[in-house]
Amino acid sequence: MPVKTYRDALRSAMAEEMERDESVVLLGEDIGVYGGTHLVTNGLIDQFGPKRVIDTPIAENGFTGAAIGMAMAGMKPVVEMMTWNFSFQAADQIIQNAAKIRYFSGGQVSIPLVIRGPNGGGVQLSAQHTHSLEGFYGHFPGLKVVSPSTPEDVKGMMLTAIRDPDPVIFLEAGALYGTKGEVPDGDYTVEFGKARVAREGSDVTLVGYGRQVNLLLRIAEKLAADEKIDAEVIDLRSIRPFDGDTIVASVRKTHRAVVVQEQWRWFSVASEVAAIIQEQAFDELDAPVARVSGAETPAPYARNLEIAAFPSERQVIDAIRGVLYLEQSATSAKSA
Amino acid sequence: MATTQSQGKRRRSEPDPNSNGKAGSRRKQQDQQVDTDKLIGFYQKMIQIRLFEDAALRGFRTGKIGGYLHVYSGQEAVASGFLDTFRDGDYVITAYRDHAHVLLLGSDPKAVMAELYGKGAGLVKGKGGSMHLFDTARGMYGGYGIVGGHIPLGVGMAFGQAYKKTGGITQLYLGDGAIHNGAFHEGANLAGLWGKDGLNPTLFVLENNQYGMGTSVERATAMTDLSRKFESYGIEHTQVDGMDLEAVLTVAHEAADRVRETGKPFAVEAMTYRIGPHGAADFLEKYRTKEEVRKWRERDPIGLLENRLEELGVEDDRLEKIRADAKTLTEEVVAFADESPEPAIEELITDVYTTNDPVRTSG
Numbered sequence: 186m187p188v189k190t191y192r193d194a195l196r197s198a199m200a201e202e203m204e205r206d207e208s209v210v211l212l213g214e215d216i217g218v219y220g221g222t223h224l225v226t227n228g229l230i231d232q233f234g235p236k237r238v239i240d241t242p243i244a245e246n247g248f249t250g251a252a253i254g255m256a257m258a259g260m261k262p263v264v265e266m267m268t269w270n271f272s273f274q275a276a277d278q279i280i281q282n283a284a285k286i287r288y289f290s291g292g293q294v295s296i297p298l299v300i301r302g303p304n305g306g307g308v309q310l311s312a313q314h315t316h317s318l319e320g321f322y323g324h325f326p327g328l329k330v331v332s333p334s335t336p337e338d339v340k341g342m343m344l345t346a347i348r349d350p351d352p353v354i355f356l357e358a359g360a361l362y363g364t365k366g367e368v369p370d371g372d373y374t375v376e377f378g379k380a381r382v383a384r385e386g387s388d389v390t391l392v393g394y395g396r397q398v399n400l401l402l403r404i405a406e407k408l409a410a411d412e413k414i415d416a417e418v419i420d421l422r423s424i425r426p427f428d429g430d431t432i433v434a435s436v437r438k439t440h441r442a443v444v445v446q447e448q449w450r451w452f453s454v455a456s457e458v459a460a461i462i463q464e465q466a467f468d469e470l471d472a473p474v475a476r477v478s479g480a481e482t483p484a485p486y487a488r489n490l491e492i493a494a495f496p497s498e499r500q501v502i503d504a505i506r507g508v509l510y511l512e513q514s515a516t517s518a519k520s521a
Numbered sequence: 522m523a524t525t526q527s528q529g530k531r532r533r534s535e536p537d538p539n540s541n542g543k544a545g546s547r548r549k550q551q552d553q554q555v556d557t558d559k560l561i562g563f564y565q566k567m568i569q570i571r572l573f574e575d576a577a578l579r580g581f582r583t584g585k586i587g588g589y590l591h592v593y594s595g596q597e598a599v600a601s602g603f604l605d606t607f608r609d610g611d612y613v614i615t616a617y618r619d620h621a622h623v624l625l626l627g628s629d630p631k632a633v634m635a636e637l638y639g640k641g642a643g644l645v646k647g648k649g650g651s652m653h654l655f656d657t658a659r660g661m662y663g664g665y666g667i668v669g670g671h672i673p674l675g676v677g678m679a680f681g682q683a684y685k686k687t688g689g690i691t692q693l694y695l696g697d698g699a700i701h702n703g704a705f706h707e708g709a710n711l712a713g714l715w716g717k718d719g720l721n722p723t724l725f726v727l728e729n730n731q732y733g734m735g736t737s738v739e740r741a742t743a744m745t746d747l748s749r750k751f752e753s754y755g756i757e758h759t760q761v762d763g764m765d766l767e768a769v770l771t772v773a774h775e776a777a778d779r780v781r782e783t784g785k786p787f788a789v790e791a792m793t794y795r796i797g798p799h800g801a802a803d804f805l806e807k808y809r810t811k812e813e814v815r816k817w818r819e820r821d822p823i824g825l826l827e828n829r830l831e832e833l834g835v836e837d838d839r840l841e842k843i844r845a846d847a848k849t850l851t852e853e854v855v856a857f858a859d860e861s862p863e864p865a866i867e868e869l870i871t872d873v874y875t876t877n878d879p880v881r882t883s884g
Contacts, residue, residue: 208685236684236720242707242710242714244710246673246703247706247707247708247710247711248707248711249673250670250671250676251673251674251676251711252677253673253677254673254675254676254677254680255678255680255681257662257674257677257678257681258612258680258681259681260685277667277670278670282665282670282671282674287872287873287874287875288649288873289645289648289649289653289655289663290645290649290653290657291643291644291645291648291872292871292872293645293655293657294655294663327874329874350875350876351874
């Protein structure tokens, strides 16, 4: 199977679907002539022209709203948020219009819209340019929210997203654009609402999504080698719809779970995962579900502070040891 | 590129950007005489809307209608005139004062009133209410409750029409209150920009009823010549007396033809007035005087049309019959809405998603 970067896999999904379907257009800031801030759309304007790869002014409310209108008129627009941080400017369009029009029109209108872009932090962009918005957008009925972590999934889920008749919030792991993996050629889709067991194990269930999945896989290998702890790693992939079944099945096997996320803990995806586990597998649990989350602060700039603000290997290992009732490491920092 | 001759023709048909609301007098200089029967047809529609809105206000005051209710009384000539230009394949989108638009597009008034009454037979199954009227089979794409929020949508819909070369245009209605909202400026900028390539057949209809809720235009902006705001975005514009149906018809047809022909947006500011409350719960109206309302009532578009019909020799018996029929129909409409069953409780969770509906979000 060919090896591609996350970025190239994403681009090929959009390009292939644009070849197949003329109603697919791309809109966003500097996605055309400039090539895209993160080069995801690089070269597409040469292939498809400025009528289909539309450079917009820096006005997220306007172009996101216009894309919703295009979708209502039978097109399939894919909007790039240069980063999801800017989507607050478009929040009225996304939440008040895209998520609700189908409902308040009594089912007369569908909004086949994808909004995509990098989510999360890790590159010292500080407070206004660092957010993980999966919990925020996952809150709203009417939206679908996904967060693929591998090149294979990012292509298959983008194809699913573009073909979905409803609005999809496509949260890319910005830190993973350059990572490589096997990506099938041609047309394939990855269904929404299905988590992926990224590593099988029997002692503890680790749940994450986006760039945390790679952290969890690293930790799982380390624990297997050093301490004979066999961790199962679940990549959620899809935040809404949500795959509770895969998580519960895993917990029935391991009886312990640690949920790891970059976003803030309060009212978050990890909180929802913990609630679902206690609702559906209460008697299976040998320990309370542990959550490892971002620090309850706006994102800091300094490198050391930023590292401390996001889940670290140490914090996750301590949480795993906690649910296994093993001793904590001596230098353990309390997770925020 | 058009020939010199056809350019000349087009220029004559263009609304005059300097008309400054005097379209009424310009009308008389033109030969376009809307025939009497057609005007009587408009009278019928406008009376029907007025009685519908009066009935809706009664429904609100008697507790049959919940939530917010914004009636169109006083503004009837605007939507009546502009929607006369509607063709199959066109789209209409507006804010929350939307009853008249959907009625004029031919939706069943019983379904519209049933929606206001929160009934299952309502136009949107009782899920949207007064502010969210949709009838996409007739070109009506809502009904939106957030001031300004629908403007970018309409611009995008017009892009879609041009992209797919459907020949349709989008009539995008907004109130004077919306023009101060950022979504207007972002949306209008895109319309002007895309229009340069013939990719934005949006007909902006700015319904200036003098107040954004209770705040007058003068209290909301230092630049009160609102149609000129479109100039910033390269969109040509004109004004019209929105109380004078014939003036509206003339300008509306010129504007719609021009948008259809060029693929570029055009804006018309219709000077009008809501003689009713902002919303049905606006009882005190402290922001305007009784004298002001009385003055505008003298220019009630229905009254002006009656005068005009009288001038054309239409006998009052004929108009009286129209009023009586409209009253009867309104009674039937209200009875239907009142007697209709509520939505089935199962409807609560449908129409959230198109597929996998209701979507499983937990467990």
